[in-house]
Amino acid sequence: MFADLWMGLVESLVRLGDIVRFLLRLIAQVPRALPRFQLIIDQVYNAGALSLVIIMLSGLFVGMVLGLQGFQLLQRFGSEEALGTAAAIGLVKELGPVVTALLFAGRAGTALASELGLMRATDQLAAMEMMAVDPIRRVVVPRFLGGVIAMPLLAAIFSLIGIYGAQLVGVQMMHVDSGSFWSQMRASVDLADINEGIVKSCVFGVACSLIAVYEGYYATPTAEGVGAATTRTVVTSAVVVLFLDYLLTAFFL
Amino acid sequence: MNQTSSIIEIRNLRYAAHGHPIFEDLSIDFPSGRVSAVMGPSGTGKTTLLRLITGQARADAGTIRVAGSSLAELSRDELYVLRGRMGMLFQNGALLTDISVFENVAFPLREHTKLPERLIRQIVLTKLQAVGLRGAAELMPAELSGGMGRRVALARAIVMDPEILIYDEPFAGLDPISMGVILRLIRRLNDALGLTSIVVSHDVHEISSVADVVYLLSGGKVVAQGSPQELHSSKSEIVKQFVGGLADGPVPFHYPAPDYFGALLARDGDS
Numbered sequence: 001m002f003a004d005l006w007m008g009l010v011e012s013l014v015r016l017g018d019i020v021r022f023l024l025r026l027i028a029q030v031p032r033a034l035p036r037f038q039l040i041i042d043q044v045y046n047a048g049a050l051s052l053v054i055i056m057l058s059g060l061f062v063g064m065v066l067g068l069q070g071f072q073l074l075q076r077f078g079s080e081e082a083l084g085t086a087a088a089i090g091l092v093k094e095l096g097p098v099v100t101a102l103l104f105a106g107r108a109g110t111a112l113a114s115e116l117g118l119m120r121a122t123d124q125l126a127a128m129e130m131m132a133v134d135p136i137r138r139v140v141v142p143r144f145l146g147g148v149i150a151m152p153l154l155a156a157i158f159s160l161i162g163i164y165g166a167q168l169v170g171v172q173m174m175h176v177d178s179g180s181f182w183s184q185m186r187a188s189v190d191l192a193d194i195n196e197g198i199v200k201s202c203v204f205g206v207a208c209s210l211i212a213v214y215e216g217y218y219a220t221p222t223a224e225g226v227g228a229a230t231t232r233t234v235v236t237s238a239v240v241v242l243f244l245d246y247l248l249t250a251f252f253l
Numbered sequence: 254m255n256q257t258s259s260i261i262e263i264r265n266l267r268y269a270a271h272g273h274p275i276f277e278d279l280s281i282d283f284p285s286g287r288v289s290a291v292m293g294p295s296g297t298g299k300t301t302l303l304r305l306i307t308g309q310a311r312a313d314a315g316t317i318r319v320a321g322s323s324l325a326e327l328s329r330d331e332l333y334v335l336r337g338r339m340g341m342l343f344q345n346g347a348l349l350t351d352i353s354v355f356e357n358v359a360f361p362l363r364e365h366t367k368l369p370e371r372l373i374r375q376i377v378l379t380k381l382q383a384v385g386l387r388g389a390a391e392l393m394p395a396e397l398s399g400g401m402g403r404r405v406a407l408a409r410a411i412v413m414d415p416e417i418l419i420y421d422e423p424f425a426g427l428d429p430i431s432m433g434v435i436l437r438l439i440r441r442l443n444d445a446l447g448l449t450s451i452v453v454s455h456d457v458h459e460i461s462s463v464a465d466v467v468y469l470l471s472g473g474k475v476v477a478q479g480s481p482q483e484l485h486s487s488k489s490e491i492v493k494q495f496v497g498g499l500a501d502g503p504v505p506f507h508y509p510a511p512d513y514f515g516a517l518l519a520r521d522g523d524s
Contacts, residue, residue: 123347127406129308130341131361131413132333138364 033141043146053229059158063165084185089168092197096239098158101204105237109212113233116216151205260285266315293470299453340410348394354389375497380408400431
């Protein structure tokens with residue numbers, strides 16, 4: 001029993017070490033991958049633009065729920081005008097980065113992992129190696145960078161739409177005063193809050209993209225292997241994002 | 254065949270995968286300018302041998318020299334330079350599925366050269382013409398049949414004008430016509446481009462019609478080598494079994510198993 005737990009712990013640490021080494025390998029190839037800018041742009045489109053609909057829809061609904069719950073809670077203290085502040089802080093610092101990262105792992109992360117896994121299974125990566133093209137530089141790094149660039153942008157859009165959703169419910173439906181909704185938000189959300197959100201979404205972007213390309217690149221080249229890699233991408237990303245979120249929140253306090 | 258005319262020399266190669274020894278003490282010379290065939294029953298490590306020759310896998314012991322350089326001593330960058338002189342046709346073609354046939358063939362040129370678009374177009378169309386698929390340039394890989402896919406992969410393999418061309422099971426799963434086309438291409442490309450070709454296959458009759466030298470692998474060793482005619486007239490049991498396609502012989506029909514009757518009579522739980 002304890003031996004199993006211990007083995008599990010050791011295995012997780014070994015895997016963590018592997019992932020960090022993979023990250024260093026990616027970073028070492030970044031200078032050689034950057035000149036092929038079009039490849040990165042394509043991947044920003046794949047990871048970012050193609051995730052826009054799900055991010056915007058989710059942002060709207062999360063914002064609307066926040067508006068409703070926030071209004072109910074704040075009404076008890078007679079301070080409904082603070083709804084703008086509450087929604088904005090909640091979205092920019094927490095919900096924006098975290099929910100975007102979870103959705104990103106589900107939408108873009110799985111696509112990345114299964115694409116790379118299938119490229120491995122169909123010998124496309126080996127064929128590139130045989131053509132003297134490093135698949136890390138040509139395929140993996142652009143996808144990784146695409147995810148890293150797209151994630152903070154998606155989180156920003158999520159927060160923006162979320163605030164609009166909160167406004168929709170709070171101001172349009174619950175008749176919170178529009179002027180105080182916006183002016184309180186502007187007065188009390190400061191740069192530090194926004195910075196926290198930006199840092200979080202950048203860190204989550206690196207984590208989710210890294211996990212996805214790692215799982216895909218090292219997937220067992222079979223149907224089950226690629227399926228398992230895709231599942232692990234979502235599960236690992238979710239746990240890692242929530243764990244990092246706690247660490248970062250504690251750090252910014 | 255003397256040593257100086259060998260472009261690939263393998264000496265005392267030892268290699269094990271997942272704890273199973275695949276090659277114990279393998280030595281082969283592949284003569285330059287010829288079509289060499291590596292044959293053998295499934296599971297004798299033919300594909301593994303190709304992976305070792307191309308540096309995709311590393312030998313546990315022994316040396317592999319390709320065009321004069323020992324693979325074990327090469328850095329990653331030097332290995333990539335050497336691979337620039339090799340072309341390889343994978344079993345399933347391994348075309349990049351997200352780009353067209355034309356872009357697949359152009360891929361190595363775009364990665365390794367800064368040629369103007371007009372020249373790339375000319376080179377790609379010449380290579381596609383050589384495999385008879387110039388008309389398919391704008392198709393996507395998913396729209397090709399198995400045989401066509403392999404011909405496109407062949408065009409891609411020769412686009413950088415390699416010195417060594419390696420074919421992994423080029424006939425597997427092809428209809429007789431596509432097979433004939435690939436056979437003719439192997440011979441024609443070898444002679445027209447002055448290549449050295451290495452073909453891994455177990456299609457005895459097809460390979461006999463095209464190869465200059467045949468190596469028969471079994472149990473991790475070369476059990477026979479020579480021209481196809483020599484192999485056909487060989488007295489060796491294993492060669493006769495393989496060439497004649499006999500179900501049983503030195504290569505047993507049965508995978509090693511415990512006693513048959515004992516297994517049939519055993520009750521559940523017994524072994």
